[in-house]
Each structure stands twice: as structure tokens, then as C-alpha cells.
Amino acid sequence: MVSTNFTERLKQTPKSPGVYRMYNKSGKIIYIGKASNLQNRLRSYFNKSKTQTPKIKTLIKVLKNFDFTVTESEQEALILECNLIKEYQPRFNSRLKDDKSYPFIKIDTSEEFPQVYITRNISFNNPNDKYFGPYASASSIRKTLALLKKLFPYRSCTKPITGKDERACLDYHIGRCVGPCIGESSKEQYNEIINQVIMFLEGDTSKIVKSLKAKMMFSADNLEFEKASHLRDQIRAIEKVHEGQKVLKINSSNFDAIALSQSQDEAWVEVFFIRQGKLIGRDNYLMSIGEDDDESSIQTAFIKQFYKVTPYVPPLILTQHEITEEEEDILISFLSTKRHGKVNIHTPKRGERRKLVKMVEENASKGMDQLKISRFVESxxxxxxxxxxxxxxxxxxxxxxxxxxxxxxxxxxxxxxxxxxxxxxxxxxxxxxxxxxxxxxxxxxxxxxxxxxxxxxxxxxxxxxxxxxxxxxxxxxxxxxxxxxxxxxxxxxxxxxxxxxxxxxxxxxxxxxxxxxxxxxxxxxxxxxxxxxxxxxxxxxxxxxxxxxxxxxxxxxxxSATSSSLDMIPGIGPKKKRHLIRKFGSVKVIKESSVTEIASTPGMTLKLANLLKEYL
Missing domain, CATH: 3.30.420.340 (UvrC, RNAse H endonuclease domain)
Known part of the structure; x- marks a missing residue:
């Protein structure tokens, strides 16, 4: 039997494309899926039938909650679903944590043989430090590192590298490390791999692929077919990963998109994290609001508090509402100081960025609706x-x-x-x-x-x-x-x-x-x-x-936008209109044709053709 809570929430779920997440009683995500119609797809889980798979039956038994992300198209839902599955490992994967100290990937390029590791603290004292993120959770960053290790054979150990070790670790023997510890890779060769890792994390895969293709052709010309085959597989893997992340039709850039939905004395704030034009994560927050605060004031207060505790500030923040002039200068100064670089805040009015902010707005609105319904029904x-x-x-x-x-x-x-x-x-x-x-x-x-x-x-x-x-x-x-x-x-x-x-x-x-x-x-x-x-x-x-x-x-x-002047003519119904368009191609051509030509169209008469010419 479907609980009252689910029944009410399903009624309010939009009939839009998107990605949904299902939770168990501990609040962990147990399944991620996509749908062209979120309401119909989620409702199908609760329609008992003999054809229901054991997997769905097991899923429903432990399901205690669900939420969703609305997207602009089914294709975007599919790509976002893939990104989230890679990030969360769908069978009981974790939801975003409340800890707002997000994890980053760090590479210190001043090291002779740089490591690639996780950190939650950013320091701008060392200009050779490179940070990538923030990532939505520790598990997502570990999945990224696991992927990097499959694509690029850098070292995962933390020991000092002398090149004089007697034996290499298992990573070297399975092709996951080039073995600088035993002198199999020079500093220059190893740093070339690290540069590829950096370019990959920055989304600049074209240079990597170009370089690897050149090496592949060189290996093939020198009859090193096994090495050429390995490089070919590496190129395919990199291109596949890069293609799978293209969820946004936006030029490669790093920014956050923020929108909120207000209800009575609280607001639901939604944040999308975009890195190199790819949506890498999202999160939401509840804010208590003052009696006289409008949405612009709430948004400004959130930006201040959020970026005060978050170690990373992107160069651009897209907002739902414009910030007042009196607040803007101070806020930009604060954020630029925190970032150690210029930060812009922009409220887009048109184009792909406006579409993205609208998507964030829609998710904030639906999030607040679901929260209110859940509270209302449960209490x-x-x-x-x-x-x-x-x-x-x-x-x-x-x-x-x-x-x-x-x-x-x-x-x-x-x-x-x-x-x-x-x-x-x-x-x-x-x-x-x-x-x-x-x-x-x-x-x-x-x-x-x-x-x-x-x-x-x-x-x-x-x-x-x-x-x-x-x-x-x-x-x-x-x-x-x-x-x-x-x-x-x-x-x-x-x-x-x-x-x-x-x-x-x-x-x-x-x-x-x-x-x-x-x-x-x-x-x-x-x-x-x-x-x-x-x-x-x-x-x-x-x-x-x-x-x-x-x-x-x-x-x-x-x-109305797809109708034509033919719809206004008495006696011209959908069938005659279809025959006319099929024969002449457009209203303009019909207007230029003779009465005799028009009358010869199936369903048309000379009288009706004369009437049509008068109207046109």
C-alpha cells in the first residue's frame, strides 16, 4: 500500500524530464534513475503488477523518501543520471552531506614527483598548488580519483621517490603507475603525466587526446603495436568520459548558480556547481528569514554566509535576483578577497545561462513544495x-x-x-x-x-x-x-x-x-x-x-504559434489544410498559385478555392 505521504507528493511531482533519487530510512540514496516524465515514472513504482521485477520489489520495501532534479530535456536527464551514477554508485549510495567543507583534489606541482590527493583545506600561500572542485561528497571525489588512476599512471604512494627502490608496487605491474620509485620514469616523463591529469580535470581533453594520438601513431610506425593499442584504449576512455559530462550548453567556465524559493518564514536555497561547463553537483539549504526580508535580501545573506565557510569561491556566481547597489560593491570585494582574484556576480536575462538559472529556480521551488507537503502530511x-x-x-x-x-x-x-x-x-x-x-x-x-x-x-x-x-x-x-x-x-x-x-x-x-x-x-x-x-x-x-x-x-x-492563416478561413479544416500544405509547401506559395491549381487539391472545390484566394 502506498503511504499517504507518497501519494500526495506524487501528485505534486512535475510531469517533466529529470533525474530522481530514492532514499532508505537512514537517508541514503538507494537508486538513481531518469525519466521523460518524472511523475509517471515514480508512480509506476507503486503500481503493483505481476511483471514487477524482484529488484523493484526489494527497492520499494526499503524506500522511505524520494526527491528529483528537473532538467530541460530527456537527453540532459540521461547525461545527468550517468554523472550521478558514476559519482554515487547507485545501489545504496550516499546523499550529499551537511558538512559544507567540500573536498577538493589537490596537486602540488612544486614536488619532483607530484601526488594527487584529497583535501578540504585550501591555502593560497603556495602558487604551485592546484585545486579542483569542490566535489559534492567525499565518495564522489574518490570515484574521480579512481577514474584518474585508470586513465593516467601516476603514483598513489606517499613515500619519498629516489628511483633506487629494489621492487615496485602492484600498481606498476598492472600498468597503473610508471614506476618512478625504481627509476623506470624520469621526472620529465612523470610530470608529463601529471600535466595530462591537470588538463583532464580542467576539462581540456583535446590537448591530451592530440598528444596521445601523436604517440600512438609514433608507436605504430615503430611496430610497437601493444603500446599503440594501449594508447588507443586510453584515448577512447578519455573521450567517453568527457562526452558523458556535457550536460550544459554553456562555454567552458567555472561558476555556481543560485536560486531560492520562499515560503512563510523560511527559504529553500538551491546551488548548482558548474566546473568547466559541466554540472558536477548540487546542494540545498534551508534559511530562516526575517519578517521584512525580500528574496533579494535572503539571497544576499545566503551568499555571504555560504562563501564565508566554503574554502572555494568561483570566479562567477549566477543569481536569480539582482543584488542591490549598496550591497554589491561590498559583497564583490569580500568574495574577491576570499578568492584572491576577481569575482563577478551576474543575474542573466537571456541565453543558456538564464535557462540554467531557471532550472535551478524550478528545483528550488519543487524542493520547497515537497518539503511543505511532507511536513504537512506527516504532522x-x-x-x-x-x-x-x-x-x-x-x-x-x-x-x-x-x-x-x-x-x-x-x-x-x-x-x-x-x-x-x-x-x-x-x-x-x-x-x-x-x-x-x-x-x-x-x-x-x-x-x-x-x-x-x-x-x-x-x-x-x-x-x-x-x-x-x-x-x-x-x-x-x-x-x-x-x-x-x-x-x-x-x-x-x-x-x-x-x-x-x-x-x-x-x-x-x-x-x-x-x-x-x-x-x-x-x-x-x-x-x-x-x-x-x-x-x-x-x-x-x-x-x-x-x-x-x-x-x-x-x-x-x-x-497558436504553429497555426497559420489557413485556420481562419471558413470551410478549411485540418484535413484540407494538410492537403494544401502537402501540395504547395507553404501559405506563400498557395497565395501565388491560381484558383484552378488550388481547386485541383483533394477536398477543394472551385468555390472554396476562390474564397481562399480572397482571404489570402
Whole structure:
């Protein structure tokens, strides 16, 4: 049986491509997977069937939690999944630790035979020290070092190198070390390998591959086929690893991308770590926020606190919100001093970097939503929330069925409305409805809201007269109608109820800016406490209606963008349009063709061809 917590969270999981992680009761990741539709994929784990594999059955038995990362495409989800699998070793791999002192790979190039090792402390006193990271966890950095050892035969020992040892270790005999300890490799030869390691970690594999290919050809020309074969395999391995990390369409660079989602007195902050244009990890943090703090202030406070304790500061930080002028100079100075080099903070407005920040924003928003839902369900606050709403809004009963409505349009075009339903404080998606606004032209949200509510509540009024026992979900009467908007939206909705003679359904509106709730016959807004479960439930309903409306509006806008002037001509349906485009290729060619040519198209007549020419 699926727990209530999972059921509610699955309903809120986006139908987007991404990567999901499953956790056991100890909080360890036990499985990482990708999906083109996260909600459908995660839901499939809980649909019992005879074809369910033993692996999935075992997985479900120990599964206690899940989360996910939304990506822009299934291809990005696949590559990110591979990166995470390499990093975490999927069968019960660890989640990111709370310890914010991230591990780095360090190479001291001043040593005669440099070592490659892990450190959590960065010192800028030695200019010969090279650091790579931060890595999301100690396990991920160990996986990277293991990979490096497979690709490059540098030493893993810590002993002094004299070149006079009698015997080499096992690494030398299995081809994992060039044996400087026994004099098999000179300082110059060994440092060439270290330079390849450095270039690989910097993402500059092209130079390595070019050098190795030259050596391979030289070996082949000298009939050293075994050595040439080994170099060929090394080249293939390096190219495969490099290709697998290309998750971002961004020029190679090192930066962090930060975004947050605020709810009541806390904020979920998401950070993506990008190194050489590759997403190497992500982490999230909860912040308590002051009563008057806006999101820009929260973001600034986070940057200060986070980079104060983190040993590495990247040269660029991408942010969701612009930083105020009074804070920017001080913050950049602080970060540049910490880095010992120039640091820029940038809020991208367009391009691939803006897309990346949007992805981080989406993950922050979903993270906060999942956290709130989890807390709400686990603490069983549904009855408390309903009671708080009843008392605050002076309702005759607890609002067990809440319907929330929202309008979405851009300058009055492709206007749509949404109706979402919460029953017993949980979304009931089967009762959701979408409305295409038909009678309103131009920018008039109030009239659009009235059209939607009229169409919806006429069904209830007429059904009550004709078939009062009908249990169809479309005509169920809500205990509370919630409008996304302010006092004006409430007035428009009340006019619909007045016209239809509805007096037994409670109605309210919630304004997004100050979270004010308006009810009829009360001039002043109702302000619920910021930590109120009732306010949280109203916010959830409002945000869900907004999400549902926006999604439908985007769909309509997309379809509108792909339509043509043929759609506006009476008598030209999808089938005739398809035949015309197939024959002529474009509307422009149709316009330049004769009536006779158009009339010869399957399904067309001379009369219809003349009409088409007039319209075009």
C-alpha cells in the first residue's frame, strides 16, 4: 500500500524530464534513475503488477523518501543520471552531506614527483598548488580519483621517490603507475603525466587526446603495436568520459548558480556547481528569514554566509535576483578577497545561462513544495488547517472541498482559466478543469473570471433543479470557492453568484503580494498568521491553480504559434489544410498559385478555392 505521504507528493511531482533519487530510512540514496516524465515514472513504482521485477520489489520495501532534479530535456536527464551514477554508485549510495567543507583534489606541482590527493583545506600561500572542485561528497571525489588512476599512471604512494627502490608496487605491474620509485620514469616523463591529469580535470581533453594520438601513431610506425593499442584504449576512455559530462550548453567556465524559493518564514536555497561547463553537483539549504526580508535580501545573506565557510569561491556566481547597489560593491570585494582574484556576480536575462538559472529556480521551488507537503502530511495538520480556515473566514462548516480559480493570459491573448480542487486538504486532480475564454477580448481579467465562473456554476444550478441526486464530480458543490486575486476579483465573482442566485456557497479571494484574504461584507483583509496551517493550505491551492492555468496557457500559446492563416478561413479544416500544405509547401506559395491549381487539391472545390484566394 502506498503511504499517504507518497501519494500526495506524487501528485505534486512535475510531469517533466529529470533525474530522481530514492532514499532508505537512514537517508541514503538507494537508486538513481531518469525519466521523460518524472511523475509517471515514480508512480509506476507503486503500481503493483505481476511483471514487477524482484529488484523493484526489494527497492520499494526499503524506500522511505524520494526527491528529483528537473532538467530541460530527456537527453540532459540521461547525461545527468550517468554523472550521478558514476559519482554515487547507485545501489545504496550516499546523499550529499551537511558538512559544507567540500573536498577538493589537490596537486602540488612544486614536488619532483607530484601526488594527487584529497583535501578540504585550501591555502593560497603556495602558487604551485592546484585545486579542483569542490566535489559534492567525499565518495564522489574518490570515484574521480579512481577514474584518474585508470586513465593516467601516476603514483598513489606517499613515500619519498629516489628511483633506487629494489621492487615496485602492484600498481606498476598492472600498468597503473610508471614506476618512478625504481627509476623506470624520469621526472620529465612523470610530470608529463601529471600535466595530462591537470588538463583532464580542467576539462581540456583535446590537448591530451592530440598528444596521445601523436604517440600512438609514433608507436605504430615503430611496430610497437601493444603500446599503440594501449594508447588507443586510453584515448577512447578519455573521450567517453568527457562526452558523458556535457550536460550544459554553456562555454567552458567555472561558476555556481543560485536560486531560492520562499515560503512563510523560511527559504529553500538551491546551488548548482558548474566546473568547466559541466554540472558536477548540487546542494540545498534551508534559511530562516526575517519578517521584512525580500528574496533579494535572503539571497544576499545566503551568499555571504555560504562563501564565508566554503574554502572555494568561483570566479562567477549566477543569481536569480539582482543584488542591490549598496550591497554589491561590498559583497564583490569580500568574495574577491576570499578568492584572491576577481569575482563577478551576474543575474542573466537571456541565453543558456538564464535557462540554467531557471532550472535551478524550478528545483528550488519543487524542493520547497515537497518539503511543505511532507511536513504537512506527516504532522497530519489537515484538520487543523481546515478548522483555522473555517474560523478565520467565519464559514458555516469546515471547507472539505475547496475550488480555486485563476486566469492566465498575455495582453489578453490565448486567455484561459483553471479550476483546481482540494478535498480533505489534498489535491483531487481528477476534478481539475480547464477553460478556454471565449467571449472576452482584450485585457479584462474580471470579465474572464466571470465567464469561467458562470460556465462552471451554471452546471451546479441547473443540475440541482433537474437531477439533484447526480454525483458527477463536475456538479459537486464546493464548501469554499477561492479566487486568485484581490478585492476586485472577489467583486467580479460575487456578481456571478448574484446573477445565478447562489447564496449557499462561501467565497473568498487571496492576494499574492501580502497574502491577504478577502471575504464578502468585510472591507478589511483577513491576515492569517504566517505559520498558520490554514494559510499554508490556501497558498497551496492558490499556487496550484496558478500552475495549472500557466501550463494550459503555454500549451495554447504554443499551438497558436504553429497555426497559420489557413485556420481562419471558413470551410478549411485540418484535413484540407494538410492537403494544401502537402501540395504547395507553404501559405506563400498557395497565395501565388491560381484558383484552378488550388481547386485541383483533394477536398477543394472551385468555390472554396476562390474564397481562399480572397482571404489570402
Amino acid at each position: 497530519d495538520n489537515s484538520e487543523t488547517a481546515l478548522k483555522e480556515i473555517q474560523e478565520a473566514l467565519n464559514l458555516p462548516q469546515k471547507p472539505y472541498r475547496i475550488e480555486c480559480y485563476d486566469i492566465s493570459n498575455i495582453q489578453g491573448t490565448n486567455a484561459v482559466g483553471s479550476m483546481i480542487v482540494f478535498e480533505n486538504a489534498s489535491p483531487k486532480t481528477s476534478d481539475y478543469r480547464r477553460f478556454k475564454i471565449k467571449s472576452v477580448e482584450g485585457i479584462d481579467d474580471y470579465s474572464m473570471m466571470q465567464e469561467m465562473l458562470s460556465r462552471r456554476f451554471k452546471k451546479i444550478v441547473y443540475s440541482a433543479k433537474s437531477s439533484p441526486d447526480n454525483q458527477n464530480s463536475w456538479i459537486k458543490k464546493p464548501d469554499l470557492v477561492l479566487i486568485d486575486g484581490g478585492k476586485g476579483h472577489l467583486g467580479a465573482a460575487l456578481q456571478v453568484f448574484l446573477n445565478l442566485g447562489i447564496t449557499d456557497i462561501s467565497i473568498a479571494s487571496i492576494a499574492k503580494s501580502e497574502e491577504e484574504v478577502f471575504v464578502p461584507k468585510t472591507p478589511e483583509p483577513i491576515i492569517l498568521p504566517r505559520n498558520s496551517q490554514g494559510l499554508f493550505l490556501l497558498q497551496r491551492a492558490r499556487d496550484e491553480a496558478h500552475r495549472f492555468a500557466i501550463t494550459y496557457h503555454r500549451t495554447r500559446r504554443s499551438k
